């Protein structure tokens with residue numbers, strides 16, 4: 135009989151968005167005339183920039199002409215024209231990369247999950263609350279997960295000193311951790327996400343340096359998710375982990391054009407694996423980038439040519455100007471939400487260098503109690519923080535990806551509900 139990967143049976147089904155949809159549908163059935171404003175969506179709503187559409191179409195046209203038609207790409211890691219555009223973008227932030235260090239992909243989610251193919255069984259550190267993809271992909275791989283707490287005390291920026299002791303609950307499905315309950319165990323893979331989904335918090339350079347130093351000291355590798363770097367406006371904050379000294383020896387970075395340029399439906403991103411990132415096995419030095427080339431060479435055949443043309447257009451001067459107009463629209467929404475919460479004296483993180491606003495539920499309500507209250511009383515939908523991990527309980531996420539007028543209306547409704 136066929137054997138399945140039994141690690142899949144350990145996945146806790148995440149009902150978060152299913153439960154939200156159920157509650158909305160039930161409410162709509164009872165109240166068909168009420169206008170619901172959805173502020174929980176993590177998807178973009180503005181269309182692609184005109185220069186991107188133009189390049190996309192041009193790429194398609196070239197595919198229809200014998201002389202410019204493209205079949206399989208040689209490496210599957212992206213055409214040089216796009217890798218060069220990404221390298222130039224990094225250079226503007228003071229980070230020098232070779233083209234071989236840049237790998238074009240179909241968005242950050244795939245590589246966040248797939249990257250663990252090249253690693254063996256590891257103890258993986260996640261910050262809690264967390265983007266669920268990191269947890270699920272590591273559970274499927276049979277890795278042991280430990281957590282660093284992001285909470286009100288550390289302003290939702292978990293540091294190495296916040297790594298929690300292993301608790302009984304974790305041991306439950308981590309039968310491999312024996313005799314470690316109530317102890318701290320050291321991770322060998324560390325996932326960091328900044329600007330963070332769901333909390334909107336951003337590591338500053340000193341904080342990120344602490345993580346880099348920790349990883350170097352413990353011979354761990356950091357997987358740094360920079361999917362929201364384009365939302366950073368404060369120039370003192372790092373947009374890439376490679377702005378931090380030493381990071382090229384201990385980090386892999388994933389980024390995406392999904393939120394930067396509205397590519398959620400187009401699909402394109404990039405992973406950066408520095409040449410200097412190596413592991414030692416006996417006398418042999420193994421480059422992580424080479425392992426990834428082998429993995430991708432066997433399981434991936436690259437991104438379509440027209441998509442890469444569209445992606446390259448994002449990095450042109452005109453492309454940057456046009457996508458920044460869209461980002462500014464979302465940032466203005468984030469400010470509307472943040473200003474409202476400030477006026478209402480509600481504690482929050484994010485909203486300034488991030489499209490996410492993460493706030494404490496008023497009146498000590500739980501995340502789901504507050505969700506119901508917003509839906510039933512003012513017909514505004516957000517995302518209960520409890521769905522992202524234990525430290526999310528009592529917190530709530532709103533996103534800035536919606537329509538400006540609806541965001542304003544939702545904040546007026548919130549103000550009248552709470553003041």
Ligand code: PLP
Nearest residue numbers: 241242243265331361390392403
């Ligand atoms: N990383 C984070 C933190 C995200 O929030 C998301 C999407 O919401 C992704 C990665 C996935 O992005 P992509 O569309 O590039 O796969």
